[in-house]
Amino acid sequence: MPHARAKRMTESAPSRGASELFFPLLIVASSFIAFAPAIRGDFIWDDHQYLSENKNVSEPGGLVRTWTELRTNPQYYPLVFTTYWLEHQLWGQSPAGYHITNILLHAATAILLGRLLSRWRVPGAWLAAMLFAVHPVQVETVAWITERKNTLSGLFYLLSLTYFSRFAALDEDKAPTPRNWSLYAVALACFLGALLSKTVTATLPAVLLLIVWWRRGRIGRDDLLALIPMFVLGIAFGLMTAYMEQHHVGAKGEEWNLSLLERGLLAGRAVWFYAGKLVWPYPIMFVYPRWVIDAGQAWQFAFPVAAVALVVALWALRGRIGRGPVVAAMCFGGTLFPAIGFLNVFPHRYSFVADHFQYHASVFGLTLIAAVLAIAAKRVAGGVRGMIAVAVVLVLTALSFEQSKAYYDLGTLWKDTIAKNDGAWMAHGNLGDWLSGQDKYAEAIPHYEKSLALRPNSEEIHFNLALALQRVNRRAEAMAHYQEAIRLVPTYAKAHINIGAMMLDEGQAAEAMPWIDKGLELDATLVPGHYARGNALAKLGRNEEARRAYAEAMRLQPDFWEAWINDANLLWAMGRRDEAINQYREVTRRNPKSVEAFVNLGSVLMQKGDTAGGIAALREAVKLAPRNAAARIRLAQALLAGGNRDEAAATLEAGKRIDPNNADIAAMLNELLVTPRP
Numbered sequence: 001m002p003h004a005r006a007k008r009m010t011e012s013a014p015s016r017g018a019s020e021l022f023f024p025l026l027i028v029a030s031s032f033i034a035f036a037p038a039i040r041g042d043f044i045w046d047d048h049q050y051l052s053e054n055k056n057v058s059e060p061g062g063l064v065r066t067w068t069e070l071r072t073n074p075q076y077y078p079l080v081f082t083t084y085w086l087e088h089q090l091w092g093q094s095p096a097g098y099h100i101t102n103i104l105l106h107a108a109t110a111i112l113l114g115r116l117l118s119r120w121r122v123p124g125a126w127l128a129a130m131l132f133a134v135h136p137v138q139v140e141t142v143a144w145i146t147e148r149k150n151t152l153s154g155l156f157y158l159l160s161l162t163y164f165s166r167f168a169a170l171d172e173d174k175a176p177t178p179r180n181w182s183l184y185a186v187a188l189a190c191f192l193g194a195l196l197s198k199t200v201t202a203t204l205p206a207v208l209l210l211i212v213w214w215r216r217g218r219i220g221r222d223d224l225l226a227l228i229p230m231f232v233l234g235i236a237f238g239l240m241t242a243y244m245e246q247h248h249v250g251a252k253g254e255e256w257n258l259s260l261l262e263r264g265l266l267a268g269r270a271v272w273f274y275a276g277k278l279v280w281p282y283p284i285m286f287v288y289p290r291w292v293i294d295a296g297q298a299w300q301f302a303f304p305v306a307a308v309a310l311v312v313a314l315w316a317l318r319g320r321i322g323r324g325p326v327v328a329a330m331c332f333g334g335t336l337f338p339a340i341g342f343l344n345v346f347p348h349r350y351s352f353v354a355d356h357f358q359y360h361a362s363v364f365g366l367t368l369i370a371a372v373l374a375i376a377a378k379r380v381a382g383g384v385r386g387m388i389a390v391a392v393v394l395v396l397t398a399l400s401f402e403q404s405k406a407y408y409d410l411g412t413l414w415k416d417t418i419a420k421n422d423g424a425w426m427a428h429g430n431l432g433d434w435l436s437g438q439d440k441y442a443e444a445i446p447h448y449e450k451s452l453a454l455r456p457n458s459e460e461i462h463f464n465l466a467l468a469l470q471r472v473n474r475r476a477e478a479m480a481h482y483q484e485a486i487r488l489v490p491t492y493a494k495a496h497i498n499i500g501a502m503m504l505d506e507g508q509a510a511e512a513m514p515w516i517d518k519g520l521e522l523d524a525t526l527v528p529g530h531y532a533r534g535n536a537l538a539k540l541g542r543n544e545e546a547r548r549a550y551a552e553a554m555r556l557q558p559d560f561w562e563a564w565i566n567d568a569n570l571l572w573a574m575g576r577r578d579e580a581i582n583q584y585r586e587v588t589r590r591n592p593k594s595v596e597a598f599v600n601l602g603s604v605l606m607q608k609g610d611t612a613g614g615i616a617a618l619r620e621a622v623k624l625a626p627r628n629a630a631a632r633i634r635l636a637q638a639l640l641a642g643g644n645r646d647e648a649a650a651t652l653e654a655g656k657r658i659d660p661n662n663a664d665i666a667a668m669l670n671e672l673l674v675t676p677r678p
Contacts (some may be wrong), residue, residue: 161187
C-alpha cells in the first residue's frame with residue numbers, strides 16, 4: 001500500500017493471464033515445500049484438547065454441542081471445530097490430513113492476497129503473497145493443527161476484504177452508484193465466518209475504513225453506514241471472547257496484573273518485535289522469553305514513542321509518498337491490538353509474544369515490505385530484480401522448512417524451544433510431562449527441577465515433579481513436593497490423593513485413608529481417588545465398601561480398566577469366582593488389548609481347573625505383550641500343568657531371546673531343562 005491514489009498506482013505487473021495461473025500454482029507448491037516436515041508431524045500440545053481427545057469431534061451430538069454450548073470446547077470458535085468434525089469423518093485420528101488442510105487454507109489465503117493486491121496495482125503484489133505464504137513466522141500457525149483458528153479465519157478475512165472491495169469498487173476512483181448489495185451480503189457473511197473462527201478478525205471493519213480512505217482519499221457516508229453492521233458484530237464477538245478468555249480459558253491472575261501504563265509499554269514493544277520478525281525472522285521459536293515490563297525503566301518508553309512517531313511521520317509524508325505506508329502501518333498495529341497486551345490473553349502467562357499472534361497483521365506488514373522492495377528494485381535490471389526476489393523467497397522457504405521440523409512431535413518441539421530459550425519454564429515442564437508419558441521419569445526430573453527453579457511457586461510443577469520422583473522410588477522427596485503443592489494450594493485435591501496412594505503402596509492403608517478422603521471431599525469427580533480408596537478399603541478388609549468405590553470409578557470413567565480388574569480380583573478373593581471370571585471376560589471383550597485382564601483371566605481359569613481356557617487366555621496375553629515376563633512365565637506354568645512341556649520350553653526360550661537378561665525366565669528355563677521328563 002505505498003501510494004495515495006489508485007490512479008497513481010501504475011507500477012507494472014505481470015500480465016493478468018500469467019498471474020492468474022502461474023503465481024497461485026507457485027504459492028501452493030512453495031507452501032507444501034515450506035511446511036512439508038509438518039505433514040509427518042503428530043498432534044502436539046493443545047491439539048489433544050482441541051481435536052484428538054475432544055469428544056465433540058468424535059461423538060454423536062458433538063457437532064450440535066459445538067454450536068449451541070459456549071463452553072463445550074476450549075474456545076467458542078464453532079467453524080473451526082466443525083472442520084475438525086468433518087475431517088474426523090474422513091481420516092479420523094491421522095494428523096496428516098489436518099496438516100494438509102491447514103496448508104491448503106494458508107495457501108488459499110495467500111492467493112487471495114496476491115489477487116487483491118494485483119487488482120489494486122500495489123507494487124510487488126505477488127511478492128507480498130509469496131512472502132506471506134512461506135515466511136517463517138507462519139510456521140507456528142500452519143504446522144500447529146490447533147491454529148486452524150488462524151488459517152480458517154484468515155481465509156474468511158481475505159474473502160470478506162475481497163468482496164467488500166468489489167462492493168465499494170475500491171479498485172476504481174469513485175464508488176459505484178448504485179452499489180451491488182449482494183456483494184456486501186457475501187462480505188458480511190464471510191466476516192461472520194471469520195469471527196466464528198477467531199475473533200481477532202473483529203478489527204476488520206476498522207481496516208476497511210482505512211483502506212477506503214487509502215483508495216479514495218475520503219470516507220463517505222455510505223461507507224460508514226455499510227460498515228456499521230460489521231462494527232456491531234466485531235464488538236459483540238470481541239466482548240464475548242474477552243469474557244471467555246478470562247472466565248473460561250483462565251486469563252486472569254497475577255500474570256495479567258499490569259497497569260494501563262504498563263500495557264502501553266508492552267504494546268509498543270510487541271509491535272516492534274513483530275515488525276522485526278517480519279524483516280529478520282531469526283531466531284524463530286515456539287516460546288519467546290517473557291519480558292519484564294517496568295514503567296520505572298525509561299528505555300522501555302522508547303518502543304511506544306517510536307511507534308507513534310513512525311505513524312505521525314508517515315502521516316506527515318503522505319503527500320510525498322502517498323497514503324499507503326501510513327495505512328499499512330496503522331492496519332498492522334490495529335490488527336495486532338487484541339494480542340499486544342491491552343486485553344488478557346492466556347498465552348501471555350508464558351510469553352507476551354508468539355508468532356501466531358501476527359498471522360493476520362502480517363498481511364499488511366509483508367505487503368508494505370514487498371512494495372518497498374519492488375519500488376527500490378526499479379533501479380535494478382529486470383533479470384537481477386527477479387533473481388533477488390527468487391533468492392529471498394527461497395531463503396524464507398528454507399527457514400520455514402527447517403522450523404517445521406520442530407513440530408514433528410511434542411518432544412521435538414519442546415527440545416527445540418529449550419535449545420533456543422532455556423529460560424522457558426513451560427517448555428521444561430512440558431518436556432518433563434512428555435518424558436513422563438514415555439515412562440522416562442529419570443530424564444523428566446531434571447526438566448521439572450529446571451522449570452521449578454524458574455517458577456518456584458507453581459503447585460502444578462511441584463505435583464508433576466513429585467509424581468516423577470515417586471515413580472523412581474524417591475519417595476521422601478516426592479512427599480515433600482506433594483506437601484509443598486498443598487501448602488501453595490490447600491485445595492489441591494490430586495496432591496492429597498497421591499499422598500494417600502503413596503502411603504498405600506507402602507502398606508499404610510489406614511494412614512492413607514484420610515488423605516484420600518480429603519482429596520475426594522475437595523473433588524469427588526477424581527477417578528484415581530475412588531480407585532485408590534477402593535484399594536485402601538480392600539486392604540483393610542472392607543470389601544463391600546471397596547467394591548462401591550471401584551463402582552464409582554467405573555461410573556465416572558467406564559474405560560478405567562484398572563478399577564474393573566481390581567474389582568474382579570476382589571470378587572475372586574471373596575469367593576465369588578464366576579462373577580470374577582465374567583468380569584475379566586467383560587474387560588477382555590471391551591478392551592481386547594488389556595494384557596493384565598488376559599493374565600488374570602488365564603490364572604483364575606487355571607485355578608478353577610479350566611486348563612484349556614487358561615492357556616488360551618495366557619497365550620493371548622503373551623501375543624499382546626511378548627516382552628511381558630510375568631505373562632510368559634504364567635503361560636509356561638499353564639502349559640506344564642497341561643502336560644505340554646515342549647511348548648512351555650519354547651515359550652521360555654522365546655522369552656530369553658527377547659530379554660536375555662531376565663533372571664526369572666532364565667531360572668525357570670534352566671529348571672525345566674534339568675528336570676527329567678516324567
